[in-house]
Amino acid sequence: MAAPAQLKAVQHHLRTAQEHEKRDPVVAYYCRLYAMQTGMKLDSKTPECRKFLVKLMDQLESMKTELSDDDSITQEVVGNAHIENYALKMFLYADNEDRAGRFHKNMIKSFYTASLLLDVLSVFGELSEENIQHRKYARWKAAYIHNCLKSGETPEAGPIGMDLDQEAADEDEGFSGLALSQGGSFRGGGAASSQDAGGAAAPGIGFAGGSESGPSGPPGNVRVPPGAHAPANTPADSVKPVPMPRTAVDPDLSGGQRQGDVRLSAEDFTKAQKYCKYAGSALQYEDVPTAVHNLQKALKLLTTGKE
Numbered sequence: 001m002a003a004p005a006q007l008k009a010v011q012h013h014l015r016t017a018q019e020h021e022k023r024d025p026v027v028a029y030y031c032r033l034y035a036m037q038t039g040m041k042l043d044s045k046t047p048e049c050r051k052f053l054v055k056l057m058d059q060l061e062s063m064k065t066e067l068s069d070d071d072s073i074t075q076e077v078v079g080n081a082h083i084e085n086y087a088l089k090m091f092l093y094a095d096n097e098d099r100a101g102r103f104h105k106n107m108i109k110s111f112y113t114a115s116l117l118l119d120v121l122s123v124f125g126e127l128s129e130e131n132i133q134h135r136k137y138a139r140w141k142a143a144y145i146h147n148c149l150k151s152g153e154t155p156e157a158g159p160i161g162m163d164l165d166q167e168a169a170d171e172d173e174g175f176s177g178l179a180l181s182q183g184g185s186f187r188g189g190g191a192a193s194s195q196d197a198g199g200a201a202a203p204g205i206g207f208a209g210g211s212e213s214g215p216s217g218p219p220g221n222v223r224v225p226p227g228a229h230a231p232a233n234t235p236a237d238s239v240k241p242v243p244m245p246r247t248a249v250d251p252d253l254s255g256g257q258r259q260g261d262v263r264l265s266a267e268d269f270t271k272a273q274k275y276c277k278y279a280g281s282a283l284q285y286e287d288v289p290t291a292v293h294n295l296q297k298a299l300k301l302l303t304t305g306k307e
Contacts, residue, residue, distance in 0.1 A: 003035075004052055006043040010035035016116050026072040026082050027117070029063045032056060034120040072281075077274055080124040081281040084131070087117035089287075091138055101157040103145055111142035262305040271307070272298040 003011045017031035036056045043049040067073040072082040094110035097103070118135040121127055127135070137159075148155040275298035282290040301307055 003039070004043075004046075004048045006046065006049050007035075007039045007052065009042060010038050012112075013038075013116050013119065016113055024086065025063065025067055026070060026079065027086055029060065029067060029073060030079060030083050030120050030123060031116070032060055032063070034123050036060060037123060075277075076124060078277045078281070080121065081274070081278045083117055083120055083124075085278070085281045085287075085290075087114045087121070088134075090114040090117070091134060094138070094141070098141060098145070098155075099158040103149060103155055103157075108142050108146050108149075111138045111145075115139040115142070262303065264302065264305060268301055268305065272301050275301070 017028040020027040071078040091114040097107040115138040275294045279291040279294040
């Protein structure tokens with residue numbers, strides 16, 4: 001169902017939900033929840049918006065019933081970990097393709113979808129500063145590469161730099177040239193790829209539309225000052241797991257105190273649970289290093305009382 005014009009701001013989130021209906025129902029559920037919560041703030045009074053939001057609520061209730069056995073739906077901390085890991089997985093894929101100079105429509109789509117899913121994380125509370133930076137960078141990169149390829153120019157690979165303090169990166173006005181359209185096509189050059197972040201083709205989704213912004217830089221008011229850098233903690237630098245032996249154990253754990261010797265607060269138990277949930281979510285994507293890393297953090301906290 002198409003959103004009314006007043007709720008245009010959540011249309012891409014709803015399309016992302018539709019794309020993940022069968023592929024990942026948890027992602028679909030939280031995309032719709034974000035759209036509903038945001039839509040209520042935008043316009044819940046006009047008849048067409050109210051009718052649309054009521055249908056969306058009914059759809060959410062139905063999904064919640066169908067997914068009642070899924071911890072990602074019943075436990076907020078698990079749902080948070082699931083969406084964040086999924087978003088960063090897409091970001092990593094696109095960022096790695098970008099740094100390798102492989103520019104194509106699926107890496108652009110992955111950058112943009114990652115930014116939408118980072119929006120969705122706000123249903124769990126305020127976004128971390130790190131995720132805010134990742135979101136800005138992903139949206140800017142998607143528009144920048146799209147505009148370059150549309151104009152037949154070769155984008156500059158990797159973190160060429162941007163002013164992350166420019167809020168324009170978060171505004172729709174900055175993405176006039178980046179329109180997701182079902183059944184569309186990507187107008188421009190660049191090597192095509194049949195894989196997206198999940199390793200499967202993105203069915204029937206393409207990029208179309210025009211832009212007045214220059215092809216050699218980001219759209220809107222986002223500028224690329226010479227010598228500047230991408231976000232300090234882009235996933236390719238700080239989130240990408242580092243391969244390690246399966247038997248590797250954090251050396252700090254070897255001298256840790258036994259649980260009986262440590263006083264743990266309620267907050268410590270909550271943090272440990274969160275690390276375990278992150279590990280479980282990482283294993284859904286067969287990301288063993290990230291799972292091991294989070295389990296080690298949980299074990300260290302429980303055995304030493306320190307992170």
